[in-house]
Amino acid sequence: KVYTNPLQLPYRQYDFVVVGAGPGGSVVANRLSAEASNTVLLIEAGPTDDVLPIVHIPFLCTTLAPDTAVTWNYTTVPLPGLNNRSIPYPRGRVLGGSSSINYMAWTRGPQSDFDRYAAVASDPGWSWNAVRSLAKSIEGMVPPADGHNTSGQILPSIHGTRGPVKFSVQGYPSELDSRIFATTEELPEFPYNEDQNSGNPLGIGWGQYAIAGGTRTSAATAYLAPILSRPNLDILVNTQVTKIVQTGSESGVPIFRGVQFAASPTSEVHELHVMREVIVSAGAVNTPQLLMLSGIGPATHLKTLGIEPVVDLPDVGQNLQDHPLMPNVFAVNSTSTWDNLARNASLSTADLAQWEANRTGLFTSSPSLEMGWLRLPSNATIFQTEADPSSGPHSPHYEFFFAETFLSYVMPAPATGNYMLVASNVITPTSRGSITLASKNPFDPPVIDPALLNSAFDIFAVREAMKAVRRFVAAAAWKGYVISQVEALNEATTDEELETYARNNAGTVFHPVGTAKMAPRDSEDGVVNPDLTVKKTMGLRVVDASIFPFIPGAHPQFQVYLVAERASQLILTGS
Numbered sequence: 282k283v284y285t286n287p288l289q290l291p292y293r294q295y296d297f298v299v300v301g302a303g304p305g306g307s308v309v310a311n312r313l314s315a316e317a318s319n320t321v322l323l324i325e326a327g328p329t330d331d332v333l334p335i336v337h338i339p340f341l342c343t344t345l346a347p348d349t350a351v352t353w354n355y356t357t358v359p360l361p362g363l364n365n366r367s368i369p370y371p372r373g374r375v376l377g378g379s380s381s382i383n384y385m386a387w388t389r390g391p392q393s394d395f396d397r398y399a400a401v402a403s404d405p406g407w408s409w410n411a412v413r414s415l416a417k418s419i420e421g422m423v424p425p426a427d428g429h430n431t432s433g434q435i436l437p438s439i440h441g442t443r444g445p446v447k448f449s450v451q452g453y454p455s456e457l458d459s460r461i462f463a464t465t466e467e468l469p470e471f472p473y474n475e476d477q478n479s480g481n482p483l484g485i486g487w488g489q490y491a492i493a494g495g496t497r498t499s500a501a502t503a504y505l506a507p508i509l510s511r512p513n514l515d516i517l518v519n520t521q522v523t524k525i526v527q528t529g530s531e532s533g534v535p536i537f538r539g540v541q542f543a544a545s546p547t548s549e550v551h552e553l554h555v556m557r558e559v560i561v562s563a564g565a566v567n568t569p570q571l572l573m574l575s576g577i578g579p580a581t582h583l584k585t586l587g588i589e590p591v592v593d594l595p596d597v598g599q600n601l602q603d604h605p606l607m608p609n610v611f612a613v614n615s616t617s618t619w620d621n622l623a624r625n626a627s628l629s630t631a632d633l634a635q636w637e638a639n640r641t642g643l644f645t646s647s648p649s650l651e652m653g654w655l656r657l658p659s660n661a662t663i664f665q666t667e668a669d670p671s672s673g674p675h676s677p678h679y680e681f682f683f684a685e686t687f688l689s690y691v692m693p694a695p696a697t698g699n700y701m702l703v704a705s706n707v708i709t710p711t712s713r714g715s716i717t718l719a720s721k722n723p724f725d726p727p728v729i730d731p732a733l734l735n736s737a738f739d740i741f742a743v744r745e746a747m748k749a750v751r752r753f754v755a756a757a758a759w760k761g762y763v764i765s766q767v768e769a770l771n772e773a774t775t776d777e778e779l780e781t782y783a784r785n786n787a788g789t790v791f792h793p794v795g796t797a798k799m800a801p802r803d804s805e806d807g808v809v810n811p812d813l814t815v816k817k818t819m820g821l822r823v824v825d826a827s828i829f830p831f832i833p834g835a836h837p838q839f840q841v842y843l844v845a846e847r848a849s850q851l852i853l854t855g856s
């Protein structure tokens with residue numbers, strides 16, 4: 282049952298409290314409450330996902346951030362790698378977390394990522410072979426919204442059909458489709474990949490999206506909506522956990538089996554204790570914030586803010602990794618790109634009416650389309666001075682995704698013309714940023730420094746990816762369609778000019794991870810053990826995107842669902 286007021290909660294004590302209802306927390310709340318003997322309370326800072334109906338309309342996902350009723354409206358510090366620009370850094374603040382506002386790309390990434398997690402954490406349980414069957418059990422593959430024949434676009438045999446996350450290939454045709462795939466036939470550098478979710482994502486393929494029946498699949502629709510009637514699961518929304526509370530200690534190890542929470546800075550603070558565990562799933566920005574507010578983190582940083590350190594864990598908030606997004610925009614010879622929607626209200630009204638009538642049409646589609654996962658050549662000059670940061674030979678260094686629109690973080694959308702976006706994003710960044718506290722007030726935003734484009738590798742990769750985009754659209758398939766790159770980018774030709782353009786124009790794909798990274802049990806490094814229990818504590822686990830030692834070579838929601846499924850198994854089997 283969903284509660285909006287802490288005073289309504291039926292119990293004063295639960296077996297488990299889960300903090301945050303994104304992919305991490307929703308999976309754990311579901312799996313733990315599947316055992317009738319476990320009482321579970323899930324606390325979410327944001328509202329239920331019916332607060333804004335457009336949450337469920339795939340095409341309108343870009344309008345859900347940065348500053349709406351379902352987001353933490355965060356901004357980064359000035360980023361030196363982006364010429365000291367501060368950029369919006371929204372996270373979902375709603376049931377489903379960021380999976381309720383994201384662009385729904387469903388990407389499993391390279392299998393070597395999981396093998397690297399297993400190696401780095403000294404736990405073979407994280408290897409691809411160990412988690413492969415879980416991957417299938419998460420998935421519920423469905424036909425696309427337009428019902429088109431998908432043979433040759435996805436390999437059904439490698440996907441699950443009965444799992445909770447309903448997904449499909451793109452469900453609405455784009456005028457870019459035929460040109461993109463003609464290019465894969467023309468240029469061997471960009472081969473076709475029939476299914477990028479096989480463990481080898483390399484090449485260009487049809488996008489798979491967490492969309493079913495024309496509506497968004499989020500952690501809330503997949504893992505919470507079907508189980509709201511469970512008597513042993515309570516969900517408290519509109520309530521922020523402000524502190525994890527130490528409730529005792531055993532052999533000198535502090536036990537954290539309590540939480541404090543409040544609806545707002547001025548409302549009453551409540552405290553509640555658990556019999557078994559507190560599970561923090563507040564996401565890669567808020568999880569380290571909450572740990573530090575609770576005295577778990579770098580002792581010197583905590584002391585400067587007047588917080589008494591309980592557990593000195595220097596890695597809390599460190600190791601922040603994110604994918605920089607590089608928009609390459611081309612003027613195209615078309616009259617029907619999505620640019621027209623923003624200019625002509627009657628067009629979008631018609632699309633909305635169609636979606637509302639029968640869940641068909643453009644609005645059933647994510648605004649990103651096909652994806653490409655690509656590597657730098659092995660003789661690239663950067664590898665003379667830098668180690669290859671990818672997890673293996675089938676792991677991409679950069680990504681393309683396509684959209685029928687103008688996109689810029691710095692330039693206003695033009696009043697006329699039609700455009701195509703080929704984003705080229707660095708997927709194996711070596712820059713490392715941080716989350717730190719601005720104050721000891723839990724309602725103050727943390728200091729967010731994703732350190733985008735802050736390393737020699739990242740600058741090299743972003744430049745080379747921009748050049749690869751130019752090679753891609755120089756194929757014969759684009760003749761007569763692509764007119765030119767947008768003005769400033771058209772003029773950038775030398776490496777220096779491309780670098781300047783990237784620093785002035787890049788943004789984020791919104792994929793922060795790594796701020797409570799997993800490390801071997803006997804290691805002083807890291808924040809969590811391979812079973813995701815917080816080091817040097819009892820009763821406390823982190824289950825969300827914070828735990829990755831390296832950013833996935835993919836859009837990360839699938840990996841977070843997978844981490845949470847495995848974590849649930851570990852908790853249920855008493856690890």
Ligand SMILES: Cc1cc2nc3c(=O)[nH]c(=O)nc-3n(C[C@H](O)[C@H](O)[C@H](O)COP(=O)(O)OP(=O)(O)OC[C@H]3O[C@@H](n4cnc5c(N)ncnc54)[C@H](O)[C@@H]3O)c2cc1C
Nearest residue numbers: 301303305326378379383384385386522564825826836838
């Ligand atoms: C705009 C955008 C687009 C994206 N596009 C894609 C995509 O297309 N494909 C993809 O794979 N990934 C995408 N992502 C990333 C993906 O959504 C995240 O990696 C994933 O949701 C992370 O899951 P999580 O459980 O770690 O955290 P989140 O999903 O962020 O969930 C954390 C939850 O905890 C809650 N919370 C935080 N602090 C507290 C507190 N103190 N008390 C109570 N509750 C709290 C938050 O409100 C939130 O609901 C996108 C993200 C964004 C923001």
